[in-house]
Amino acid sequence: MTDLERKLQGKIPGPDTGIEVRRTMCDICSPGMHCGINAYLKDGKVIKIEGLDGHPVNDGKLCTKGLANRQYIYREDRILTPLKRVGRRGEGRFEPITWEEAYGEIARQLNRCKELYGPESVAFYSGYSKWYRQMLRRLAYAFGSPNYGCESSACYTAAFMAWKLSAGDQGGPDMEHSDLFLGWAFNPFHSSYMAARKAMKLKEKGLKFLIVDTRRTPASEKLADLFLQPRTGTDGALALAIAHELLRRGWIDLPYIQRYVYGFEEYAAYAAQFNESNIEAITGVPYEQVVAAAELIHANPRMSCNESSAPLCHHRNGLQNYRAVLSLLAITGNFDRTGGQLLTPHSYMHVSCGFPTREEEFLYETRPTGVKPPVGAPRFPLWDHLEGEMQAMDLSRQILEGTPYPLRAVFALGMNARMFPDSGRMFRALEELDFFLDTDLFLTDTARYADIVLPACSSFERGEFKPYPGGVAWYTSPVIQPLGQSKSDVDIIAELARYMDLPDEPLKAGYEAFVQHYILDDYGVTTEQLKQAELPIPIAPVHQHRDLEALEHGLATPTGKYELKSAIIEAHPQWGLDALPTYREPLDGADPEAYPFVLTSGSRIPNAIHSRLHAVPANRSLRPHPTADLNRADCARLGVEEGDRITISTPRGRLTVQVHPTLTVPEGLVNLFHGYSEADANSLLDADHLDPYSGFPAYRSTRCAVTKEN
Ligand code: SF4
The missing domain is CATH 2.20.25.90 (ADC-like domains)
Known part of the structure; x- marks a missing residue:
């Protein structure tokens, strides 16, 4: 050689x-x-x-x-040209068309819906990825529709809503200065490897961990000084019981509460209902462990917690459970204090980088007024009040029922119908539309239902602005040419806005101009400078925390205080929601005798994110078959062993997967891994088993039956 x-x-x-x-x-x-x-x-x-x-x-x-x-x-099935459907919806028969033809057809169909049913009859939806969302929202508004929405209708936003109700904005953990980290449904080993490294390093330095999770995870095994394992969806009751124990022993920060906290007396009285007499029956956690948790918190006064957790919110009581967990920070005086939880306002794309931007101005300045409310607003008024966008969990119902007004077209980027509970209902809804457009890298199960499919390019084929924590930012440049005729999502949006001559000049000017004028101009930096940089460079001074400064100044809540009792909910009794972080049972109404197990799904795995990467052979090989974790005792009762097939059924349907006997899940719980087309976990769920506070689906608490497949 x-x-x-x-x-x-x-x-x-x-x-x-x-x-x-x-x-x-x-x-x-x-x-x-x-x-x-x-x-x-x-x-x-x-x-x-x-x-x-x-x-x-x-x-x-x-x-x-x-x-x-x-x-x-470089997957071989990349879409390389715009496509027009020539077969039945879902059949997957398309023919290539030009971009000009595609834009012409899109404009014709969207304008037709606008004329026949009004602009609100068109929904603009974003799945993965997320980087273009500001532009898509503006496109919806420029068209005149209030119906912009995204997969965050089932991800992250409920946690953010809990923060907004409690503190007006999100709080992030000051882990480096904490004595104790409360990791509630926290498993960074599978969701965020850098966070896992950080946690391990801090553990070596002496940080204590109280881990609470329904399943045993790498976090419970590697980090926990104390591990509590409540039944799925009972987190709120457990948090209230820990609070009660802290209150009973006087292990709270009373001067802090008196000065900075709203609703304490009623909260304390409510928490007292969760005690030694009932907590093990509700949560499965022995009361001694509740006491041990309170003792650990008392012995380690500076406590922080994970600022977001999807598993906590994926129940019909999820948002309230999350508020109950966050309340532990307030009663121990750990909000807005070093070593506790610090206000971390978002800079851009829901990421806190330590400096403000005018992103929200770009997002909302063109929101149409005097139009019909967005999808989901009547059913989920708190969501509408706090988020002001479509709650997409109500999208399929509105398409199929046509109430409170017709929804006849969906303009989507990266939509995945399989992420919706009762995914079959979403596919039926897509079949009913007058027009459906999807943009993606691949002809996914969802894109096969589209009338037009547009080819998007990957992050390697485009440029993107990206700020990071610490006040630094970058603007990437394409490293390869877009494959085939694929285009960047934001170019598609801006080109369509120009083609349709929509009344929004900043949108038509395109993504880079938006970044320059709404983000970078304020800091005297240009996109060109960021493109030339070898690595992200400093662009803005970072806000330095001072203890209690935010509380003294007044939080962005109606009372200016940390609210254990939400003044927003209190002011809207017509919503029928509770101002305190009350607890209710998580499970659906199916017959417990016919459906004696509980189905949980949505857990992250290290080799894929949802269904993304399942079609990459190397990653797929790490978990090739749809699989469910089942406790070994349950497996013994059913007479199944590793790799045997089990059938999981609910009133909505059934599917058969391999079983993995394990001790990571408690008896009675089935942990079904999601993202597999051939065994779609969400097809088993009820589309209306939703959290009335957030609209979030109960991915993790549905009654089911499990039988051995013969
Ligand atoms: S998927 Fe990509 S962005 Fe996410 S943690 Fe892994 S390397 Fe980083």
């Missing part, structure tokens, strides 16, 4: 090998990460990737998902 051949085999960059390295980022998972990547290129193709040294998030590392980027962007 020659020296050059050796270098080529080793993918060594240089003029002789023709291999060069360009920098970009991974957008497989959440905007809270977006790790930096070195992309090795030869002949215009990515031949290798690695983590980018010095990047503020990942500093040279990539997770299992991020390492799949190359296989993901």
Whole structure:
């Protein structure tokens, strides 16, 4: 082998090998990460990737998902041209058309719906990815529709709502200065590897961990000084019982409460209902463990907790449960204090970077007024009050029933109908539409129902603005040409706005102009400077925390205080919601004798995020078959062993998967992994088993039956 051949085999960059390295980022998972990547290129193709040294998030590392980027962007089934449906909806028969033809058809169909039914009859929906959402919202508003919405109707927002009700804005953990971290449904080992590394390092330095989770996870095994395992969806009752024990023993910060907390007396009286007499029956947690948790909190006064947790909110009582957990911070004086939870307002795309931007101005300045309320507003008035956008969990119902007004077209980017509870109902709704457009990299199960499918490109094929915590930011440049005729999502949106001549000049000016004028101008930085930078560079001074400053100034709640009792809910008795973080049973109304197990789904796995990456062979090989975790005692009773097949059924349907006997789930619980088309966990759920506070689906608390498949 020659020296050059050796270098080529080793993918060594240089003029002789023709291999060069360009920098970009991974957008497989959440905007809270977006790790930096070195992309090795030869002949215009990515031949290798690695983590980018010095990047503020990942500093040279990539997770299992991020390492799949190359296989993901070069999947053989990438859509390379706009497509027009020629078969039945769902059949998957399409023919290529030009971009001009696609825009013409989209404009014709959307305008037809507007003329026949009004602009609100068109919904604008975003699934994955998320980076273009500001532009999509403006597109909806420029068209005249209030119906912008996204997959955050089932992800994160309920936690954010709990924060807004309690403190007016989100609080993040000051973990580095905490004595104790309350990790409630916290498993970063599968959802955020950098957070897991941080937690492990802090544990080595002496940080204590109180981990609460329905399942045993790597966090309970590697981090917990004390682990509590409540029944699924009973978290609120457990949090109230811990609060009661703290109150009973006087282990609270009374001066702090008297000065900064609203609703304490009623909250304390309510929490007293969750005590030694009933807590084990409700949650399955022995009262001694509640006492142990209170003792651990008392012995470690500076306490913080995870600021967001989907598992806590994926119950019909989820938002209230989350408020009950957050209340523990308030009664121990740990909000707005070093080592506790600090206000972390969002800078951009729901990420807190330490500096303000005018993103919200761009989002809301063109919101149409005097139009009909967005989808879901009558059913979920608190959601509507706090979020002011479509609650997409009500979308399929409104399409099928046509009430309170017809919904006849959906303009979607990256939509996944399988993420909706009773996913079959969403597919039926898509069949009923006058017009459905989806934009994606691949012809997904959902895109097969579209009339027009537009080809989007990946993060390697486009540029994107990205700020990070610490006041730094970056603007990536494409490292390869878009595959085929695929385009960046934001270019599609801006081009369509121009094609339809919608009345919104900033939208028509495009994404980069938005970033420049609404974000960077305020800091005297240009997109060009960010593009030239090797790594994210400082653009803004970071707000420095001062203890109790926010509370002294007054929080963005109606009372200006931390609210254990929500003054917003109190002021709207017509909503029929409770101002205190009350607890109610999580399970649906199915017959417990016919359906003696409880189904939970939605747990993260390290090698994929939801269904994303399931079609990448290397990642799929790590968990190739749809599988459910079942407690070993339940397996013994059913007579099943590893790899045997079990049938899980609910009143909505049944599916058969492999079983994995385990001790990570308690008896009576089935943990079904989601994201598999051939065994769609959400097809078993009730589309109306939703949290009335947030509209969130109960992915994690549905009665079911389990039988051995013969
Ligand atoms: S998928 Fe992994 S590598 Fe990619 S952004 Fe998320 S954490 Fe980083």
